[in-house]
Amino acid sequence: MENIVEIKDLNKSYAKKEVIKNMNLNIPKGKIVGLLGPNGSGKSTLIKLMNGLLHQDSGEILINGISPSIETKKIVSYLPERTYLNDWMKVKDLLEFFKDFYEDFDINKANSMIDSLKIDVNEKLKTMSKGTKEKVQLILVMSRKASLYILDEPIGGVDPAARSYILKTILSNYCQGSTLLIATHLISEIESICDDVIFISKGDIVLQGNVDEIREEKGKSIDSLFREEFRC
Numbered sequence: 001m002e003n004i005v006e007i008k009d010l011n012k013s014y015a016k017k018e019v020i021k022n023m024n025l026n027i028p029k030g031k032i033v034g035l036l037g038p039n040g041s042g043k044s045t046l047i048k049l050m051n052g053l054l055h056q057d058s059g060e061i062l063i064n065g066i067s068p069s070i071e072t073k074k075i076v077s078y079l080p081e082r083t084y085l086n087d088w089m090k091v092k093d094l095l096e097f098f099k100d101f102y103e104d105f106d107i108n109k110a111n112s113m114i115d116s117l118k119i120d121v122n123e124k125l126k127t128m129s130k131g132t133k134e135k136v137q138l139i140l141v142m143s144r145k146a147s148l149y150i151l152d153e154p155i156g157g158v159d160p161a162a163r164s165y166i167l168k169t170i171l172s173n174y175c176q177g178s179t180l181l182i183a184t185h186l187i188s189e190i191e192s193i194c195d196d197v198i199f200i201s202k203g204d205i206v207l208q209g210n211v212d213e214i215r216e217e218k219g220k221s222i223d224s225l226f227r228e229e230f231r232c
């Protein structure tokens, strides 16, 4: 199977602190993959490296065969941990902004998700609740026709009742055949939608595999396995 992400012997330190340690990882095309790990395990650092926002000290990252660059930004739709959007913008301005900025942005798809989640297009990001802001940003990112979607903690602020509805809305709209990498702590919520999971601990991969196979082999849910593996 072809891989959308290939990582070889990757190392990254901040000052003297090693955060990614000789990591090797392949992510196959067409899968929904959960990137799971405790606080400080290196998830956001890895994602920033994949998006070219940080540069590794050594090793290689290939996205569809090329190093992170302007070329890979065209095929990667990224939801960062913290927003980069101007909060004085209204939802309808953001939709236009994305339409102008990304050739692959499908404004009709975005509008239909905005409608189904009952979001007011005239509201400014600034006055929105944290959860609604997250919904808007997720809709923008998922309305691109990308080959790889990378979501860093996408729905942490969304109330539990709305989470599964949002995940379903997103999944029924995202570009089939693409890969979705979701870094999250909300394991029980995403467990049912993921094909594969990756456990990261102290900057290295400690487990990677198919969700059903892992559940069968270990005789427990991914959520229980995570709690056991990373018990404080």
Ligand SMILES: Nc1ncnc2c1ncn2[C@@H]1O[C@H](COP(=O)(O)OP(=O)(O)OP(=O)(O)O)[C@@H](O)[C@H]1O
Residues within 6 Å of the ligand: 014, 015, 017, 019, 037, 038, 039, 040, 041, 042, 043, 044, 045, 046
């Ligand atoms: N800019 C930075 N300068 C120095 N250290 C940093 C910087 N960014 C992150 N770190 C450190 O690198 C380690 C990994 O951080 P990272 O944000 O990648 O973890 P994470 O798995 O995403 O954590 P969380 O689940 O809490 O978001 C942490 O120990 C963090 O303190």
